[in-house]
Amino acid sequence: MARALSLWGMGTSDLLVDTDPAVRVCAALGPVRDDRPRALAVLLDALRDPYTTDGWFPEPLCGVDGWFRFTVLRSALDLAASFEEVAPVAIAMVAAGDRSLVDNERGPILFRAFPGGYDSAHALTSAQRALLRAFVDTDEATGSIGGNWLWFRAAGLPENREGVAAVL
Structure with missing residues (x-):
């Protein structure tokens, strides 16, 4: 109802x-x-x-x-008015490390965290930093960055673990 x-x-x-x-x-x-x-x-x-x-x-x-x-x-x-409002739950979902949820979970979360795209001239927010850390930390076991490379590209971010780690 x-x-x-x-x-x-x-x-x-x-x-x-x-x-x-x-x-x-x-x-x-x-x-x-x-x-x-x-x-x-x-x-x-x-x-x-x-x-x-x-x-x-x-x-x-x-x-x-x-x-x-x-x-x-x-x-x-x-x-959410900002990514910060949803960050704790969104980061926990990424950190859970389920490989198969690229287009329905991780990608939309990443895109919401970087709605205008990543700009190296601007410092990352603490929520953006924590999200990228969750991707880096789960990447080796789940391929979370490589499996999301189109979303990372769309957000203006590096498409591999080393590149994302360098942004941090």
């Missing part, structure tokens, strides 16, 4: 405090966001345990492609 209401453009802010976390998240996904900080907090809370979030619905929801957490992440990245 919360997902349908949000898709219809109805206010869902009262459902952001529902006892069911799936209802809260569906309310936070809507295009109408009456309470952005609370909606973002709900989405980020769901992403702290993304595999549990994926298991909430036995059948895919309308408008959801792939795992449910992909939709939750996209919505959180869009809703």
Whole structure:
């Protein structure tokens, strides 16, 4: 119901405090966001345990492609006023080191952290530095940089572990 209401453009802010976390998240996904900080907090809370979030619905929801957490992440990245708002959860997702999630997790996270592209004339923020460190630290085991080279290129960053480490 919360997902349908949000898709219809109805206010869902009262459902952001529902006892069911799936209802809260569906309310936070809507295009109408009456309470952005609370909606973002709900989405980020769901992403702290993304595999549990994926298991909430036995059948895919309308408008959801792939795992449910992909939709939750996209919505959180869009809703955040800055990367810093989502950085702790986003960095934890990158650090988890799942190889297969380039276009649905790591790439969008990287692009949100560097929306205008990396510029060596500007110092990295602490959140950007922590994100790149997570990529470097997980790269050897997962190929997280090489597997994301198109995203790194699009963000104006080096496309290999050594190059990213040099930026740090």
